[in-house]
Amino acid sequence: MQTRIEAMELKEALESKSAPKIKKAAIKISKGKLGGYEEYLVNALKVLIQKPKSWQAQSEVIKALGITGSTKTLPYLKELSNQKFEAAILYRHLGFSICLLEDISSGSLVYAASVLKTSNDLLLSGVCAAILFSGFTPNDKEISQIIDSVADRNHDEGDIITPRCYIAAACYSWAPDLTKSFLLKCTKSLWPALVEIANDSLVGKKSKYVLI
DSSP states (O other): OOOHHHHHHHHHHHTSOOHHHHHHHHHHHHHHTOOSOHHHHHHHHHHHTTOGGGHHHHHHHHHHHHHHOOGGGHHHHHHHHTSOOSSTHHHHHHHHHHIIIIIITTTOOHHHHHHTTOSOHHHHHHHHHHHHHHTOOOOHHHHHHHHHHHTTOOTTBTTBOOHHHHHHHHGGGSOHHHHHHHHHHHTTOSSHHHHHHHHHHHTTOOOSOOOO
16 A cells, blocks of 8 residues: 555656656556556656657656556657657557557557557557557457567567567467467577467467566
8 A cells, every 4th residue: 555655755756857766756656556647657758758868767657657547648658659769669668558548448459450560660569568468368350460460570589579579478368270370480489588488378378478
């Protein structure tokens, strides 16, 4: 149970304009899934976004918004997803949070479907991460569409977590007849972790790897 003092301290940290303090507060909010900070997180992000070097803090705030926020934050996050950032990793966090807030909360993968053909692998990675993180099971048509989109996205796999890594991990609880071919393809990856993840999913076993 969070105390009033702890809540005040988090709000003060988010209002501090200090990237390290904001980052620490956002991580605590995410881990505790603490509600009531959405407005503070958005205001903090608007301050941080003016500081390109604060991308780590920006990432944590965006993630916290996805985990604890509401749909009223979606327009701002979508606006950011269309901007150009030097820190490309931000796109993964934006995709993650937008998908959680728009799709997972409503039980319909509308946003996910809109980015399946994107050339921005990191944005798609975020969407796939949200699906894995939430434990959401798409319908059969959506599973096929997602797999078609991510199956060959293996650029720099191992150096980065590609979109198909998240989906391979999620597949352990999805219909085997829809995922087997994809998972067998993943077992040919040059990244040993994905090979293990895929082999686990093939036998319906949740992977030990924490990708998010």
